[in-house]
Amino acid sequence: MTQRSEQLERLLSERLDGDLTADQLTELQGALSENPEAAATARQYERLNDLLAGWRALPGDIDWQEYARRLAGGVAKDVIEPSQSAAQETQGDPVDGLIQEWAKPLPDVDWDGLRSRISAAVREETAVTTARAAGSRKRWRRTAAWAVTIGTPLAAAALIAIVAWLPRTDLPITSGGGGSVQSVVVVSFEMPDSTGRIAVTFDEAPMADTGETPVPQPPGGVAIAIGPSTAEHGETIDEALFY
Amino acid sequence: MPTADSDSNLSPSILSTVMSESASGHSDADAEASQRFDADAVTRTLAGDTAAYDRLIEKYQRRAVAVAYRLLGNIEDAMDACQEAFLRSFRSLASLKKPERFGAWLMRITSNLSLNYRRGRRPTLSLSTDEEQIVLEDRATAVSPGTRLTAEDSLQGAETEDAVTAAIGSLPEQQRLALIMFAIEGMPQREVAEILDCSVEMVKWNVFQARKKLKELLAEYL
Numbered sequence: 001m002t003q004r005s006e007q008l009e010r011l012l013s014e015r016l017d018g019d020l021t022a023d024q025l026t027e028l029q030g031a032l033s034e035n036p037e038a039a040a041t042a043r044q045y046e047r048l049n050d051l052l053a054g055w056r057a058l059p060g061d062i063d064w065q066e067y068a069r070r071l072a073g074g075v076a077k078d079v080i081e082p083s084q085s086a087a088q089e090t091q092g093d094p095v096d097g098l099i100q101e102w103a104k105p106l107p108d109v110d111w112d113g114l115r116s117r118i119s120a121a122v123r124e125e126t127a128v129t130t131a132r133a134a135g136s137r138k139r140w141r142r143t144a145a146w147a148v149t150i151g152t153p154l155a156a157a158a159l160i161a162i163v164a165w166l167p168r169t170d171l172p173i174t175s176g177g178g179g180s181v182q183s184v185v186v187v188s189f190e191m192p193d194s195t196g197r198i199a200v201t202f203d204e205a206p207m208a209d210t211g212e213t214p215v216p217q218p219p220g221g222v223a224i225a226i227g228p229s230t231a232e233h234g235e236t237i238d239e240a241l242f243y
Numbered sequence: 244m245p246t247a248d249s250d251s252n253l254s255p256s257i258l259s260t261v262m263s264e265s266a267s268g269h270s271d272a273d274a275e276a277s278q279r280f281d282a283d284a285v286t287r288t289l290a291g292d293t294a295a296y297d298r299l300i301e302k303y304q305r306r307a308v309a310v311a312y313r314l315l316g317n318i319e320d321a322m323d324a325c326q327e328a329f330l331r332s333f334r335s336l337a338s339l340k341k342p343e344r345f346g347a348w349l350m351r352i353t354s355n356l357s358l359n360y361r362r363g364r365r366p367t368l369s370l371s372t373d374e375e376q377i378v379l380e381d382r383a384t385a386v387s388p389g390t391r392l393t394a395e396d397s398l399q400g401a402e403t404e405d406a407v408t409a410a411i412g413s414l415p416e417q418q419r420l421a422l423i424m425f426a427i428e429g430m431p432q433r434e435v436a437e438i439l440d441c442s443v444e445m446v447k448w449n450v451f452q453a454r455k456k457l458k459e460l461l462a463e464y465l
Contacts, residue, residue, distance in 0.1 A: 009451070009455060010451050013450065013451040013454050013455070014447065014451070016426070016454075017425070017426065017432075017447075017450070019447065041458075043465075044458050044462075044465045045454065045458065047464075047465045048454060048457055048458055048461065048465055049426070051403070051407060051461070051464065051465070052407070052422070052426065052427050052457075053427065055313070055404065055407045055408070055411070055427070056312055056313045056316060056404075056408075058305075058308065058309050058312060058318075059318055062308070062318070064301075064304060064305060067304060067308075067322065068297065068300050068301050068304055070326070071300045071304060071325075071326055071329050072296070072297045072300055074326050074329070074330060075293075075296065075300075075329060075330055075333050076293070078330055079330060079333050079334055
């Protein structure tokens with residue numbers, strides 16, 4: 001399609017819309033009268049316009065007043081009424097609303113029925129409370145019996161152990177056949193690392209036999225007096241602890 | 244919601260002017276009157292005068308249904324789409340920055356809803372040739388005697404209508420909308436430009452391109 005024919009077609013299209021000036025119209029009429037092919041194209045555009053005008057034209061039997069009522073009703077039902085009821089709920093002084101609510105007369109009440117329901121509810125609650133108290137007493141009795149059966153022997157054993165071991169903690173601790181202290185093992189604990197492990201270090205150190213008691217305790221650890229050394233110097237044991 | 248009650252201050256003469264404007268010619272004065280009407284109605288609606296919105300419904304329902312019908316091809320679907328458009332526009336009315344542009348805004352909502360509806364719709368079942376013939380013969384005998392059509396005429400008419408529908412359906416969306424709203428429905432170019440969010444020149448160009456393509460596609464019917 002040449003530029004001239006393109007321009008002609010555009011003029012033909014705009015003529016259908018009434019967009020052409022008087023000069024443009026005159027020019028177009030001249031072109032159409034001189035050029036049969038252009039006149040045929042013009043007829044095609046006019047025919048197309050007629051075809052489009054009838055395409056999917058609205059049916060003539062639509063009741064527009066009824067449809068307008070339907071639209072307005074739809075708007076009222078879906079939008080206005082819900083928003084109005086919401087506004088009524090939220091608007092106004094809440095105290096005024098409360099006073100108005102309180103000012104309303106009491107509704108008819110079946111007082112006998114209410115009394116019966118309350119009494120029944122109280123009895124039910126009492127029964128539940130009693131059952132709970134009985135259960136609680138049973139639990140206490142079981143705990144006491146367990147303490148007597150298991151706890152007392154354990155306590156006695158612990159007491160014996162303390163009595164037996166107490167003199168040893170006062171050092172000097174003799175080694176073998178009652179010899180004096182020859183060395184001490186210093187047990188030191190480090191802060192737990194990120195995995196929860198704690199390094200426990202045993203360091204044995206010789207000690208002069210001064211006959212002094214007790215063994216002096218280092219800060220941040222425990223010194224244990226022993227007899228002839230059996231521990232390897234500098235041995236380290238790692239224990240995994242869980243928090 | 245009552246329609247067009249007496250306590251509304253919207254002048255009946257203005258209403259009749261804008262009603263006729265919506266269906267036929269459109270001078271600048273008419274367009275200004277129409278925009279004033281819309282702005283007034285929107286303001287009143289937002290102030291709680293719901294009857295004012297009824298006036299907008301009365302003014303635009305026919306145009307909205309016509310455009311939706313031409314996009315959808317089914318009058319019930321078109322009316323449903325139009326109802327949804329009026330509902331949505333009412334809900335969002337407060338967000339409309341230029342109340343005088345209500346018409347263009349509503350038509351944009353309507354056309355978008357119709358296009359979305361069309362995209363999501365199942366293809367309609369086509370009738371078999373025999374069934375089609377029966378339907379067309381029924382149509383032909385249903386018209387008044389003075390304008391009685393033969394079954395052959397109806398078949399030709401149906402074939403032409405199908406061809407036009409297919410040809411328009413093949414147009415790019417902007418060209419199709421410009422053609423339907425401006426060239427077929429007769430809406431003002433400026434309003435179509437607002438609806439399509441483009442210039443008036445672009446509307447003209449789209450209409451021209453659409454016509455040129457249709458002329459080629461429908462050559463055997465022209």
